[in-house]
Amino acid sequence: MVMKVLSADHAVAWGVRLARAEVVPAFPITPQTLIMELLAEFIYDGEMDADFIPAESEHSVMSVAVGASAGGVRTFTATSSQGLALMHEMLYAAPQTRLPIVMANVNRSLGAAAGIWAEHNDSMPERESGWLQVYVEDGQEALDMTIQAYRLAEDRRVLLPIMVCLDGFILSHTVERLELPDQRAVDDFLPKFAPQDVLDPEEPKTFNPIVPPEYAMEMRYQLDRAMDGASSVVAEVDSVFASSFGRSYGGLLEKYRMDDAEYALITLGTATSTARTIVDELRAAGKRAGLIKLRFMRPFPHEKLREACKGLKALGVFDRSVGFNRFGPVFTEVRNSLYDLKIPITDHIGGIGGRDVTLNDMRDIYAALERSTENGKVRPVTWHGLRGVQR
Amino acid sequence: MSEEMATIKDMPNNDYFLSGHGACPGCGVAIAVKNIMRILGPDTTVYVPASCLIVFSALYPTSAFRNPFLFTAFENTGAVITGIKAAQRRRGVQGNVVGFAGDGGTFDIGLQAMSGAAERGEDVLYVCLDNEAYMNTGIQRSGATPFGAWTTTSPVGKVRQGKRQMKKDIMDIVIANQPAYAATLSIAHFSDFIKKVDKAKRMKGFRFLHVLTPCVPGWKTESIRSVELARLAVETGMWTLYEWEFGEARSTYRPKEMRPVTDYLMPQGRFRHMSKDDLNLLQRWLCEKWYYHYGHEVEQPVCHINHEEKPMHFDGDPLHGV
Numbered sequence: 001m002v003m004k005v006l007s008a009d010h011a012v013a014w015g016v017r018l019a020r021a022e023v024v025p026a027f028p029i030t031p032q033t034l035i036m037e038l039l040a041e042f043i044y045d046g047e048m049d050a051d052f053i054p055a056e057s058e059h060s061v062m063s064v065a066v067g068a069s070a071g072g073v074r075t076f077t078a079t080s081s082q083g084l085a086l087m088h089e090m091l092y093a094a095p096q097t098r099l100p101i102v103m104a105n106v107n108r109s110l111g112a113a114a115g116i117w118a119e120h121n122d123s124m125p126e127r128e129s130g131w132l133q134v135y136v137e138d139g140q141e142a143l144d145m146t147i148q149a150y151r152l153a154e155d156r157r158v159l160l161p162i163m164v165c166l167d168g169f170i171l172s173h174t175v176e177r178l179e180l181p182d183q184r185a186v187d188d189f190l191p192k193f194a195p196q197d198v199l200d201p202e203e204p205k206t207f208n209p210i211v212p213p214e215y216a217m218e219m220r221y222q223l224d225r226a227m228d229g230a231s232s233v234v235a236e237v238d239s240v241f242a243s244s245f246g247r248s249y250g251g252l253l254e255k256y257r258m259d260d261a262e263y264a265l266i267t268l269g270t271a272t273s274t275a276r277t278i279v280d281e282l283r284a285a286g287k288r289a290g291l292i293k294l295r296f297m298r299p300f301p302h303e304k305l306r307e308a309c310k311g312l313k314a315l316g317v318f319d320r321s322v323g324f325n326r327f328g329p330v331f332t333e334v335r336n337s338l339y340d341l342k343i344p345i346t347d348h349i350g351g352i353g354g355r356d357v358t359l360n361d362m363r364d365i366y367a368a369l370e371r372s373t374e375n376g377k378v379r380p381v382t383w384h385g386l387r388g389v390q391r
Numbered sequence: 392m393s394e395e396m397a398t399i400k401d402m403p404n405n406d407y408f409l410s411g412h413g414a415c416p417g418c419g420v421a422i423a424v425k426n427i428m429r430i431l432g433p434d435t436t437v438y439v440p441a442s443c444l445i446v447f448s449a450l451y452p453t454s455a456f457r458n459p460f461l462f463t464a465f466e467n468t469g470a471v472i473t474g475i476k477a478a479q480r481r482r483g484v485q486g487n488v489v490g491f492a493g494d495g496g497t498f499d500i501g502l503q504a505m506s507g508a509a510e511r512g513e514d515v516l517y518v519c520l521d522n523e524a525y526m527n528t529g530i531q532r533s534g535a536t537p538f539g540a541w542t543t544t545s546p547v548g549k550v551r552q553g554k555r556q557m558k559k560d561i562m563d564i565v566i567a568n569q570p571a572y573a574a575t576l577s578i579a580h581f582s583d584f585i586k587k588v589d590k591a592k593r594m595k596g597f598r599f600l601h602v603l604t605p606c607v608p609g610w611k612t613e614s615i616r617s618v619e620l621a622r623l624a625v626e627t628g629m630w631t632l633y634e635w636e637f638g639e640a641r642s643t644y645r646p647k648e649m650r651p652v653t654d655y656l657m658p659q660g661r662f663r664h665m666s667k668d669d670l671n672l673l674q675r676w677l678c679e680k681w682y683y684h685y686g687h688e689v690e691q692p693v694c695h696i697n698h699e700e701k702p703m704h705f706d707g708d709p710l711h712g713v
Binding site (some may be wrong): 018022023025051053055057058059060061063064065066067068069070071072073075089090093097198199200202203204205207208210214215230244314343 | 451
């Protein structure tokens with residue numbers, strides 16, 4: 001075990017190297033570039049035995065990844081924002097073909113009102129693509145989840161691709177001191193990829209023919225069940241990882257000071273760290289505030305979330321993207337899961353287009369949540385950090 | 392490795408693209424794929440993008456290919472075969488990875504992925520099955536559709552008749568990427584066909600085969616005329632048989648002399664509406680193309696066609712000069 005100072009992008013690249021990915025197609029996009037640059041260096045220096053394929057677009061990147069994964073090797077790529085959008089069509093090929101591709105998506109706003117800064121409006125629209133989605137909070141989690149992602153995706157009960165999402169710049173370009181797992185320990189945790197179905201002339205198989213209505217529905221159903229079944233595998237992989245490397249992330253979600261909490265906020269990614277600080281501040285003042293870090297958007301933790309929220313008098317959801325139908329996507333999913341628990345749930349939109357999510361934003365959110373436990377009056381959606389009048 | 396194939400007698404008998412597929416009788420694509428697969432044999436992995444071929448060869452739960460087979464989308468043949476080859480090379484799998492894309496999937500929507508794979512020098516075989524329009528979706532014009540041809544998106548209208556642009560020269564685009572090998576094929580010239588497929592099979596690097604594949608409903612012709620039309624295409628200069636290797640193009644079959652283009656056009660319903668002016672324009676363009684391909688040859692086949700001298704206009708404006 002070695003300590004290193006790495007950006008989260010470089011941490012992901014180290015995770016890919018330790019996981020011994022064999023085919024790495026790539027196309028550059030800020031803020032994903034650091035991942036691919038370091039992987040190219042590893043491969044060109046002979047420190048990593050893999051094929052680096054500089055494809056001519058993200059659409060082709062995902063097409064190469066699908067071909068390579070169907071060809072039977074561990075495959076990795078990374079993208080962001082517009083690149084993910086360009087891949088959209090090909091994202092759908094991977095889950096239904098049951099290809100366990102791992103991809104890092106460095107969250108960045110998707111234009112127009114174009115920018116290169118953090119927002120979740122690139123990956124949120126892909127919730128329905130059949131990919132697992134995990135959102136990480138720091139560089140260590142980015143590295144650990146890249147390794148865990150392979151074990152999870154390649155598990156025969158899952159066999160689905162997974163997107164490891166990390167906030168652009170806030171994480172991707174920020175260095176932290178983190179623990180680099182030992183290669184032998186990673187090899188023990190992650191055995192060699194041994195897929196059941198491979199494109200191989202020795203045993204010819206047809207992948208992805210045209211599927212008429214007589215069969216397509218059953219295939220979609222199987223995919224839906226596989227996604228649902230992935231929930232228990234997420235928890236299992238987390239606990240095996242914890243016993244090997246001493247770090248647990250709680251599986252689908254992490255509860256922070258929730259035991260006797262009266263009100264709580266749900267966050268994803270880096271906003272969690274900011275919220276943690278405020279929860280500690282409130283707890284020190286004797287308030288019963290809690291925090292739920294939602295890690296997986298797919299599979300969505302329906303049961304775990306209900307369990308975690310039971311007894312709350314107020315719940316807030318922090319959304320770093322907008323649905324343009326009043327609510328953000330995380331809020332919509334959370335309220336759907338908890339609709340019969342009769343907890344007042346409010347949506348808190350912030351960090352849009354990369355705007356800083358400040359400690360004061362979090363103080364305001366928690367203050368609003370506390371007020372709503374007292375008088376029951378709630379403002380359904382609040383934009384935090386918005387300039388001008390909010391109606 | 393086995394003996395090189397030189398004539399039709401060397402054609403192996405084992406089929407890897409089986410009967411029972413759903414292609415129209417006389418389909419040029421089916422003829423080309425069946426024979427290419429006989430030559431490529433069992434050690435071949437097949438990728439097919441959106442096209443007629445995917446629809447008539449792999450409708451779940453059936454498949455006409457005896458080989459490993461993958462389909463995903465329309466525009467990514469160059470990229471998917473890149474990925475398959477990378478994986479198979481790493482796993483020590485021998486044999487070719489072939490992509491069978493249509494003209495739309497190569498000239499238009501798939502151009503970028505094809506060029507990407509060619510530029511990177513991927514070790515794959517790319518076959519473009521050119522039936523000169525989007526036949527699978529119901530005969531819409533593509534960059535491969537010849538000048539004047541009727542399609543559902545270049546109809547014969549009151550002010551504009553048929554496609555107003557000349558056919559894109561995809562071979563020149565491929566060659567600009569410096570591939571290992573590029574060749575044009577005709578289903579009417581079988582010894583030439585076999586030699587080229589066998590040669591491509593044995594080579595490493597990016598190899599491109601461009602096959603003219605007559606389409607009975609799309610060209611508005613009859614099933615029995617597919618091979619005859621492929622031959623007429625070569626005799627009239629609408630198709631040229633050549634190969635490109637080591638930086639040089641070499642014609643592999645030279646017609647004795649150029650036949651008038653109307654010999655090729657008139658048996659096809661898609662051209663029957665063409666005006667005298669349009670025929671003249673196409674003929675003139677063909678004569679230039681003829682010299683472009685055969686002009687540097689020692690024994691030059693001659694273009695004796697007389698055509699009225701008229702200013703050329705390829706700008707697609709039907710009212711040009713009016």
